[in-house]
Amino acid sequence: MSTDHGGPVAVLVGTMGAGKTTVGRLLADALGVTFLDSDHAVEARAGKPVQEIFVDDGEAAFRALERAAVATALDEHDGVLALGGGAVLDPDTRALLTGHRVVFLRVGLSDAVKRVGLGAGRPLLLGNVRARVKMLLDERTPVYEGVATLTVDTDGRSPQEVAAEVASGLRRLDTPGLDTPSPSGSGYSTTAPGSSGYSTTESEER
Ligand SMILES: Nc1ncnc2c1ncn2[C@@H]1O[C@H](COP(=O)(O)OP(=O)(O)OP(=O)(O)O)[C@@H](O)[C@H]1O
Ligand SMILES: O=C(O)C1=C[C@@H](O)[C@@H](O)[C@H](O)C1
Numbered sequence: 001m002s003t004d005h006g007g008p009v010a011v012l013v014g015t016m017g018a019g020k021t022t023v024g025r026l027l028a029d030a031l032g033v034t035f036l037d038s039d040h041a042v043e044a045r046a047g048k049p050v051q052e053i054f055v056d057d058g059e060a061a062f063r064a065l066e067r068a069a070v071a072t073a074l075d076e077h078d079g080v081l082a083l084g085g086g087a088v089l090d091p092d093t094r095a096l097l098t099g100h101r102v103v104f105l106r107v108g109l110s111d112a113v114k115r116v117g118l119g120a121g122r123p124l125l126l127g128n129v130r131a132r133v134k135m136l137l138d139e140r141t142p143v144y145e146g147v148a149t150l151t152v153d154t155d156g157r158s159p160q161e162v163a164a165e166v167a168s169g170l171r172r173l174d175t176p177g178l179d180t181p182s183p184s185g186s187g188y189s190t191t192a193p194g195s196s197g198y199s200t201t202e203s204e205e206r
């Protein structure tokens with residue numbers, strides 16, 4: 001699969017436990033493209049894990065590294081790109097997504113809590129994991145919706161099923177006349193960009 005808009009085939013967003021890294025790898029394999037995760041790019045640049053960046057340097061320093069990593073990846077990476085769960089909170093990072101194909105992997109509280117377990121390696125989940133996940137979901141869901149071209153529900157679906165749904169949704173976007181919301185009961189829907197009011201710019205394709 002190639003892009004006519006340049007940049008990644010798809011940019012995956014969603015909260016911790018949505019499956020961006022897991023599904024992103026499977027999707028890249030299925031499409032025969034490479035996979036890049038902004039968390040891994042930040043870790044490579046900093047020379048230490050995300051958790052240590054938060055502890056040693058603070059969240060603001062992490063977000064600055066993340067913004068730079070996302071900007072480079074959007075310019076240079078033509079495979080599947082997974083973003084860190086909080087990357088789209090940064091208005092500058094959100095603005096960079098304009099014109100890219102953004103896939104929101106949606107997960108509900110119950111599945112998200114099961115998937116993150118004790119929250120190891122996820123500094124923002126320290127404390128009461130369920131309460132933290134709920135707070136992040138409540139705060140962030142409108143932001144993810146605001147940047148999404150395509151939304152795929154992941155609750156009760158295996159990573160393989162989710163990857164297949166994303167691939168199918170991307171094909172629909174590539175097929176003129178088929179880029180309308182899918183029938184109810186399927187796992188994905190196309191979404192009007194910027195509908196939440198969180199996006200900073202509007203474009204024909206996000
Ligand atoms: N659809 C799914 N069904 C069941 N388990 C899943 C699913 N997607 C991911 N998982 C599991 O949930 C855990 C978290 O997944 P993953 O690390 O891919 O999430 P993420 O969205 O990349 O999170 P983060 O924002 O913290 O990087 C992993 O153990 C993964 O195997
Ligand atoms: O949701 C978040 O804010 C985060 C998600 C992870 O991917 C990492 O980027 C980091 O743990 C912060």
Ligand SMILES: [Mg+2]
Pocket residue numbers: 020021022037039082084
């Ligand atoms: Mg991840």
